[in-house]
Amino acid sequence: MRLSDDRISHLAHLVSDGIWNDDLVDFKDDDKVLSEIKKVIADYLRVEDDADSAARNKIRSLSRDVPEGSREWDILYKKYYEEEVSKKGFFSKG
Numbered sequence: 001m002r003l004s005d006d007r008i009s010h011l012a013h014l015v016s017d018g019i020w021n022d023d024l025v026d027f028k029d030d031d032k033v034l035s036e037i038k039k040v041i042a043d044y045l046r047v048e049d050d051a052d053s054a055a056r057n058k059i060r061s062l063s064r065d066v067p068e069g070s071r072e073w074d075i076l077y078k079k080y081y082e083e084e085v086s087k088k089g090f091f092s093k094g
């Protein structure tokens with residue numbers, strides 16, 4: 001999923017504000033916090049994109065044709081996607 005820098009920045013502000021407003025933490029350097037949140041969001045989106053591509057490529061490389069949208073394709077996609085995400089150390093999307 002591609003998000004613009006502006007959208008990632010907006011999400012980072014929402015996360016930062018939420019953490020601060022809930023009084024979970026006090027920030028010493030707001031700019032550094034926002035920068036780190038943006039980096040984590042961008043890294044996660046990159047992992048998702050890479051996992052999506054890898055899962056689709058694995059399905060395409062099977063010796064038999066598995067039509068996209070079929071039950072088998074969905075099961076294989078979920079399996080391969082979760083494998084790829086877990087390799088990167090991120091949690092998969094349930």
